[in-house]
Amino acid sequence: MTEPRIEVHEDAANLSTAVAGELLSRLADAQASGAVPQIALTGGTIAEGIHREIARLSSDSGVDWSQVVVWWGDERFVAPDSPDRNSAQAQAAFLDAVGADPAKVHAMPSTTDAADVDAGATAYASTLREHGAGEFDIVMLGIGPDGHIASLFPGFPQLDSDAIAVGVTGSPKPPPERISLTFAALNRSRSVWFLVSGSGKAPAVAAALGGADLHEIPAAGVTGREETIWFLDREAASAL
Numbered sequence: 064m065t066e067p068r069i070e071v072h073e074d075a076a077n078l079s080t081a082v083a084g085e086l087l088s089r090l091a092d093a094q095a096s097g098a099v100p101q102i103a104l105t106g107g108t109i110a111e112g113i114h115r116e117i118a119r120l121s122s123d124s125g126v127d128w129s130q131v132v133v134w135w136g137d138e139r140f141v142a143p144d145s146p147d148r149n150s151a152q153a154q155a156a157f158l159d160a161v162g163a164d165p166a167k168v169h170a171m172p173s174t175t176d177a178a179d180v181d182a183g184a185t186a187y188a189s190t191l192r193e194h195g196a197g198e199f200d201i202v203m204l205g206i207g208p209d210g211h212i213a214s215l216f217p218g219f220p221q222l223d224s225d226a227i228a229v230g231v232t233g234s235p236k237p238p239p240e241r242i243s244l245t246f247a248a249l250n251r252s253r254s255v256w257f258l259v260s261g262s263g264k265a266p267a268v269a270a271a272l273g274g275a276d277l278h279e280i281p282a283a284g285v286t287g288r289e290e291t292i293w294f295l296d297r298e299a300a301s302a303l
């Protein structure tokens with residue numbers, strides 16, 4: 064298991080700029096070595112700021128976004144045009160602007176693509192298997208004040224699943240129906256980046272880094288095969 068690295072930034076704006084810059088630099092290096100990098104995006108508040116910074120900084124980065132494969136760690140199971148969709152947020156914030164190739168952008172199924180959350184999860188797992196079962200280069204994860212990551216919530220049965228992707232109903236955070244990658248999938252990533260801003264998440268950050276039980280703080284259950292980085296702002300780091 065890799066030891067986590069902790070990077071603390073002044074505030075959410077500085078954190079967003081730093082993460083966007085680091086991502087673009089990693090992608091440019093991977094492409095320079097001939098790779099087609101695979102990344103998994105997250106939803107949530109800090110992700111939105113990071114995505115806007117990726118759009119702003121991308122043109123000077125040398126990254127060819129048509130040669131990046133994009134996945135999501137979780138998605139809200141709602142209509143395809145719902146603003147609640149994590150993929151809609153990323154498309155609007157940066158994917159459309161930077162020239163990502165729609166054939167390499169793998170959004171999770173919406174309510175028009177699958178009959179229910181379980182069918183949607185099974186379909187996404189098949190797509191991942193066709194592409195090597197999600198050997199991600201970088202997975203980015205926001206976390207909730209309850210310690211959830213992706214749509215893996217404390218005490219939920221999906222925490223013990225060996226599937227690649229699972230359906231979630233009755234999510235404590237709306238909307239209630241979601242699709243999520245599992246620990247089995249997320250832990251195949253070479254790099255795992257936690258992105259956390261705000262004092263409301265400080266207790267969850269401290270618990271995860273303090274070795275909490277993953278059933279209580281799901282963020283404690285994810286580690287990159289090569290590196291795990293916690294990108295925090297001062298408030299999120301305040302309980303460490």
Ligand SMILES: O=C1O[C@H](COP(=O)(O)O)[C@@H](O)[C@H](O)[C@H]1O
Nearest residue numbers: 105106107108109205206207213
């Ligand atoms: O619902 C979700 O919440 C988390 C964290 O979101 P935030 O707004 O508290 O930053 C996010 O990681 C996840 O992808 C999303 O579906």
